[in-house]
Amino acid sequence: MTQERAVLAGGCFWGVQDLFRGYDGILSTRVGYTGGNTPNATYRNHGTHAEAVEIIFDPARISYRQILEFFFQIHDPST
Structure with missing residues (x-):
């Protein structure tokens, strides 16, 4: 299985991790x-x-783009 990595900073890491x-x-x-x-x-x-x-993440099941789309639904970079 192929694995890829994303590192995202969006405030409290516990909350982002849980989501x-x-x-x-x-x-x-x-x-x-x-x-x-x-x-x-x-x-x-x-x-x-x-x-x-x-x-x-497994890129066969979720793309980096999908991860970013979800991230920007839960994080407002302008705050």
Whole structure:
């Protein structure tokens, strides 16, 4: 089975992860921090990092485009 990866930052990673977790074609999710300058970012010290969700998915069941379409239904990038 082919697997692909998407990393999306959309506010609270727990909420985004929960919404994606049950979506058909999503194989696994993992939360963390991305894009910042703090080494070994943690919940208490993440500096300029954004909260993000890594999504491992099966492209035969869901496309990257479908993932982005769903993401932008649950996240408003203008806020």
